[in-house]
Amino acid sequence: MNILLIRTSNRALSISNKLADKVLQTCQETAHTVPNVQILNVYDLPHIDKDYAESLRSRHDNDDANSASLLLSDALIQQLVSADVVIIATPMHNFTVPSCLKAWIDHVVRIGKTFTATPEGKIGTLIDRPVYIAVSAGGLLDGRQPDFLQNYLQTIFETIGINSLKFFVIQGSVMGENHLEQEWLSIKQKIDAHFHQNKSL
Numbered sequence: 001m002n003i004l005l006i007r008t009s010n011r012a013l014s015i016s017n018k019l020a021d022k023v024l025q026t027c028q029e030t031a032h033t034v035p036n037v038q039i040l041n042v043y044d045l046p047h048i049d050k051d052y053a054e055s056l057r058s059r060h061d062n063d064d065a066n067s068a069s070l071l072l073s074d075a076l077i078q079q080l081v082s083a084d085v086v087i088i089a090t091p092m093h094n095f096t097v098p099s100c101l102k103a104w105i106d107h108v109v110r111i112g113k114t115f116t117a118t119p120e121g122k123i124g125t126l127i128d129r130p131v132y133i134a135v136s137a138g139g140l141l142d143g144r145q146p147d148f149l150q151n152y153l154q155t156i157f158e159t160i161g162i163n164s165l166k167f168f169v170i171q172g173s174v175m176g177e178n179h180l181e182q183e184w185l186s187i188k189q190k191i192d193a194h195f196h197q198n199k200s201l
């Protein structure tokens with residue numbers, strides 16, 4: 001089993017990374033085999049370049065283009081395709097995903113590679129697989145602030161054929177140690193319950 005762990009925060013004490021590590025650890029404990037884990041840090045991933053944008057506009061792959069983005073995209077898509085399980089650690093930034101995660105998305109959501117465009121809309125071409133999203137938000141996600149993160153990730157993964165998303169969220173990460181401690185207790189229970197009930201992994 002191949003697990004792809006994507007990290008987006010470069011903070012030494014990143015809460016989303018710690019949360020994703022807990023997901024990974026529990027996933028490993030409950031797996032039937034010893035998984036192979038690949039870690040991808042995307043916080044310094046470059047944005048797509050103009051050749052990549054042109055290639056997508058023309059709706060076909062320009063293999064002759066000497067584009068760093070197209071080559072990087074090929075590699076990132078291959079890495080995603082090879083993953084049986086994906087774990088993404090992400091803070092909420094300005095109500096949505098950090099720009100580095102968006103940069104990764106722009107590289108892997110690619111016409112002719114991970115989805116096809118039809119008159120009815122985009123149809124994903126990847127095989128479904130579990131994607132665990134470890135989210136850390138400074139504030140509460142109880143309606144007092146917009147949440148464009150969870151729906152966005154659900155929609156964008158569905159676009160490429162991946163529907164099995166599970167979110168584990170720590171909210172109010174800046175609301176003091178007591179609050180954070182309670183969040184950890186609660187989320188650890190949810191992670192344990194999920195993986196110990198899900199025998200398919």
Ligand SMILES: Cc1cc2nc3c(=O)[nH]c(=O)nc-3n(C[C@H](O)[C@H](O)[C@H](O)COP(=O)(O)O)c2cc1C
Binds near residue numbers: 009094096
């Ligand atoms: C640029 C930036 C924007 C942020 N925007 C939000 C936000 O919209 N909502 C929120 O709840 N927290 C926001 N935060 C706080 C982070 O989500 C929070 O500190 C999170 O726990 C950081 O995760 P990490 O520890 O994995 O880096 C923002 C932080 C940064 C640096």
